[in-house]
Amino acid sequence: MLFLFQDPLGDDHGLAYLYPQAALYREAGEGYADLLAVAGEAREGRLFLKVRLARYPNPLEGPLGFSLATVLLWLDTAEGGEETLLPGLRTPEGQGWEEAFLLTGFGAERRTPKGEKTPVRAFREGEWVVLDTGLPPGRYGLYGAVGLFDPFAPLYLRPSSPEGGPWTLAAPPGSPPVVDLLAEKPSDQVRAYETGVLQPARKGFALRRESLLAFALGGVSLLLAFLLRR
Template structure:
């Protein structure tokens, strides 16, 4: 495993969001939009991301064994990038995303900031939902969010409104259409909802590898310089 980010349990309420009042959601109980963890693995040279949710009710009979949650993942893989993640939610300056993945109980999509959409291979591994990103592992930044599945909405995320409704999340004006955000601590999530800025999580292992490679390169350069200076 390349990395594992854990998210606090039971924080799938946004800032006191009210879930839709339709029986479909009320009967499902709690936890189906609660993100517990995001993990990364390397398989055949490609990055596979795995998401763990608290529960997987499936009243709509999604082929992947769940049907009420939508997971959105954004990767900061280079300089610049798109800073707007969702309405009401952005990245810090100069830490935008270059590629995104949407995971639902009915399949997955890979998206770019320009709006290009291509199918992504998504499957279940026990309690995990996995997606083949199609890109090699790297020192990326990761953003994650979970909302309620809506097949007709942008990003397949059920929208919010101040008054809520049978099929709409009740939330303050301008709130993002997600009930859980990938964050290391509850206060980090609260701050993200309050400010509209979500900080990325970055694996520390890749940073260590980059430092080791830099030290190795500098050491090699020093040896080469010493060899050249000693030559007659």
């Protein structure tokens, strides 16, 4: 595994968002838009992203085994990039994204800042939903968010409004239409909603480098011990 970023359980309510009131959502219970983790693996020379949600109700019979959530992942793969993630949410200055991936229970798409979209392969592995980015593994910045699935919206996200409704999130004016953000601590998520700036997840890539260094140093130590005994 290249990296693993975890997100707190039960924080899928934005800034006191209220879920739509249609029976579809009431009957589904809670947790279907609660992001628990995003991981990355190198397979066949490409980066595969893995997403874990708290629950996977599937009333719309999505082929990937869920149908009420939309997961958005953005990768910062180069300098500069697009700094707008969603209406009401952006990246820090100079840390924009170059590649985005939309994942629903009905498949996955790769998006560019210009709006170009290409289908990508997605599949289930137990409790994980996996997608093939087609990109080489690298030390990228990662942004993540989860909203409610809307097949007719440009980003497959149900909109928000101050008053909410049967099919609309109730949220403060100007809030992004997502209920959970990839953030290490609840306070980090609250800060992102309040400021409109989401910090990228990068620590996992650094941990991977440090782990490899520690492994290499351990190997050198074992070799020296072996030579000294001789």
